[in-house]
Amino acid sequence: MSYEPRIIAFLCTWCSYTGADTAGIARIKSPANIRAIRVPCSGRVSPELVMSAFNQGADGVLVLGCHIGECHYDTGNHRAAKRLPILRSLLAFTGLEPERLRLDWVSASEGERFSKIAIEFTEAVRSLGPIHWRVDPDERKIVCKSLTAVQEILPYPETNCAAKTDAIRQKARELLVNGQVGCVIGYETSQRGRTRPTFVYSPEETDRLVWNPDCSNNLTTYLPAKLQLKKGKEPPKPIAVVVKPCDSKSINVMLAENHFQRNQVHALGVACEGIRDSEGNMQVRCVNCQEAVPIVCDTLISGDTSSFIPRLSSYAKEEISELHNATPAERMEFWLGQFDHCIRCYACRQACPMCNCLVCLYESDNSTFIGLGIGLNEKRTFHLGRAYHLAGRCVGCNECERACPMGIPIGLLNQKLAEEIEAAFDHHAGLTVSPSPIVTILSGEYKEG
Amino acid sequence: MSKSIAEKKHWLISQTELESWLDGIANARTLIAPRQVSGIMRFCQVEKSDEIAWHGKTQKTKLASRPVMSIKEIFFPPTERMFKIKKNRQEIHLEETYPDWETIVFGVRPCDARGVKLLDALFLDTNPVDSFFARRRGNTTLIGLACKDLGPTCFCTSVGGTPNDSHDMDIMLYEKDGDYVVEAVTEKGRFLILSGEWKETDLGSRQFNDKEHFPVPEKGRWPEHFNDEYWSRISERCLSCRACAYVCPTCRCFSVRDEIIKPGEFERIRCWDSCAGENYRRVAGGHKPRAEKSERLRNRFFCKFYYYPEQYGLGTSSACTGCGRCIDVCPAGVDITEVLMDLEKSA
Numbered sequence: 001m002s003y004e005p006r007i008i009a010f011l012c013t014w015c016s017y018t019g020a021d022t023a024g025i026a027r028i029k030s031p032a033n034i035r036a037i038r039v040p041c042s043g044r045v046s047p048e049l050v051m052s053a054f055n056q057g058a059d060g061v062l063v064l065g066c067h068i069g070e071c072h073y074d075t076g077n078h079r080a081a082k083r084l085p086i087l088r089s090l091l092a093f094t095g096l097e098p099e100r101l102r103l104d105w106v107s108a109s110e111g112e113r114f115s116k117i118a119i120e121f122t123e124a125v126r127s128l129g130p131i132h133w134r135v136d137p138d139e140r141k142i143v144c145k146s147l148t149a150v151q152e153i154l155p156y157p158e159t160n161c162a163a164k165t166d167a168i169r170q171k172a173r174e175l176l177v178n179g180q181v182g183c184v185i186g187y188e189t190s191q192r193g194r195t196r197p198t199f200v201y202s203p204e205e206t207d208r209l210v211w212n213p214d215c216s217n218n219l220t221t222y223l224p225a226k227l228q229l230k231k232g233k234e235p236p237k238p239i240a241v242v243v244k245p246c247d248s249k250s251i252n253v254m255l256a257e258n259h260f261q262r263n264q265v266h267a268l269g270v271a272c273e274g275i276r277d278s279e280g281n282m283q284v285r286c287v288n289c290q291e292a293v294p295i296v297c298d299t300l301i302s303g304d305t306s307s308f309i310p311r312l313s314s315y316a317k318e319e320i321s322e323l324h325n326a327t328p329a330e331r332m333e334f335w336l337g338q339f340d341h342c343i344r345c346y347a348c349r350q351a352c353p354m355c356n357c358l359v360c361l362y363e364s365d366n367s368t369f370i371g372l373g374i375g376l377n378e379k380r381t382f383h384l385g386r387a388y389h390l391a392g393r394c395v396g397c398n399e400c401e402r403a404c405p406m407g408i409p410i411g412l413l414n415q416k417l418a419e420e421i422e423a424a425f426d427h428h429a430g431l432t433v434s435p436s437p438i439v440t441i442l443s444g445e446y447k448e449g
Numbered sequence: 450m451s452k453s454i455a456e457k458k459h460w461l462i463s464q465t466e467l468e469s470w471l472d473g474i475a476n477a478r479t480l481i482a483p484r485q486v487s488g489i490m491r492f493c494q495v496e497k498s499d500e501i502a503w504h505g506k507t508q509k510t511k512l513a514s515r516p517v518m519s520i521k522e523i524f525f526p527p528t529e530r531m532f533k534i535k536k537n538r539q540e541i542h543l544e545e546t547y548p549d550w551e552t553i554v555f556g557v558r559p560c561d562a563r564g565v566k567l568l569d570a571l572f573l574d575t576n577p578v579d580s581f582f583a584r585r586r587g588n589t590t591l592i593g594l595a596c597k598d599l600g601p602t603c604f605c606t607s608v609g610g611t612p613n614d615s616h617d618m619d620i621m622l623y624e625k626d627g628d629y630v631v632e633a634v635t636e637k638g639r640f641l642i643l644s645g646e647w648k649e650t651d652l653g654s655r656q657f658n659d660k661e662h663f664p665v666p667e668k669g670r671w672p673e674h675f676n677d678e679y680w681s682r683i684s685e686r687c688l689s690c691r692a693c694a695y696v697c698p699t700c701r702c703f704s705v706r707d708e709i710i711k712p713g714e715f716e717r718i719r720c721w722d723s724c725a726g727e728n729y730r731r732v733a734g735g736h737k738p739r740a741e742k743s744e745r746l747r748n749r750f751f752c753k754f755y756y757y758p759e760q761y762g763l764g765t766s767s768a769c770t771g772c773g774r775c776i777d778v779c780p781a782g783v784d785i786t787e788v789l790m791d792l793e794k795s796a
Binding site: 056057190191192194195197198199217221337338341343345346350359363365372373374375402403406 | 487689706708778780
């Protein structure tokens, strides 16, 4: 028997589903490979639905909605128009042939158009052959591959942090004495000599605060919970937080998403010369960093910025282009090898200031998008879904990658999507207080393709 | 496994002999050993002994010289299928899916072996016996490797362990001037030993470089710290991820769920879970008895040093083996040794 692709078509109930009906009533032939799923709007088709279709063995996924301007909900299809191309490039980056996912528009009267698209898509998928997306845990043996693009190792320069430490302590003391803030979130050195987050509530404790080349944590992660309004309680006092240039951008994203008000946060922005990794070299994100001075900043802890080294190499870019040049099968092999290490400990999610949903979609009991298992399919869906949710929001602090106990290059996914968002919408997360472009409607910035 | 051990012997083998012995094992059975895979060291299946991440032969790992994950995952994997359900019209078939392959684990550190021993208290020594754990335990032989030094975050000697403890192994290896002294600990271990080919020797001295011990609060004293303000202070930086629990050799919580494999085929799986997660303790109606992260972090320490030892009769021993993995992986710098020292001080 010849190969018959299985195609899942998400059809918007107002236009495309009716369009398919029109094709049927008019007796226009459409391929029998298509299984139609009726959705209220193409904007409803979340990446989880698409991935779950692929995870369950679909060879192709077709999403059809109303033409732009004809949406029953005015702008639902704008969201589909923005999101699905991003999802497609993410899936392609991890090894899916991009032709297996298609978004198009069919109105209620366009029976012929529906049939044409259905035939085209079915033939395109047929020519690709059976899909190898779903991993059978009983059969597959994972080979872990590394990329050949070599990370440029930059020894960490000698820096003097004493002046900055003093300035942070002094300002923190001042803010606490004046009662301007209720808490200062900064860094301290543990007994073991590790630099870690600390919370200072009184002026006497401010001597704990330090600044050094190991201040890696993005402290803004703690802000939403600390500034949350609680029923029957006084609104929390403003909080001062020590931020590096990269971290400061996450404040802008959180402001755009209304997690707190600007006056609730006092940013102690530190002019940063880069942060060390555990081996004493410059962290990858810092090698690529372009900002020496924080973008969101109420007090600038300047110190000496002369040793700041702007943009020396583009490590992540090389890795991304290496994956780009690989075949889909090689890309899939690479990512599966990486995701195989994942233990689903959620350290990446918890360390991320942008991952602040009250209940994570991938963890809620009634989520049928993804199983609870710690298997390859589930882990891949989690990581891709998380990367997608961060598209246009990730500020590139790369804390997820640092927090990962298994050393998975999660940052590559975020970096890839940041590039896609930049190309499509000219948007850089956190530079201004603006939401991710993929949650807003089209305003002419979107380029087809 | 008691009487014949009385006549146990020791052998001296070289690195080459050890490697060819392991090659032989890997040919016939499943050999699991520490292996360097894309930047991290992990217990993985190896087909040849040169795939093993030999200490000193490979470059320094990201963390200490022990694998990131403990050997817990060999006996209690992250996800385990408990049975398969096949539905065909009116008929429903249940299919048992017991693991039944023989596994040899090489390079087990005493802290990890002790961790598995501690898990026995729950899975094997308390009814009902966990048949999955029991099968894996029965089919697995542990070849231990004594540590000569304590790593930067290790503290086994403070919680009652020893870096050369052979109690929970089947075979124990001690490094000695570039060679290895092999000790047969159990009958199961003796079965693997090529006694005819190897040179017999004495056990000799089994020295290791200890480091300063710190006092651990006794089990009976933990309840008095339950309401301490300390927990909310120490937990502020905690991110509520589960890295500490998942790398821990003795954390053993799991969740059970039925999932679809494909139309008409389902499986019941159990997968790791951890008290650090916010929804871990959620009950019907949405109430969360441990809603605050301070309560959740406190639970982790209480479980290690009070609940588990109390519930499963570990005596004075705690459920912490001092491997220090949780210290290494914590992205926010929560340090179990610091917590223990602070509690000891506050008493």
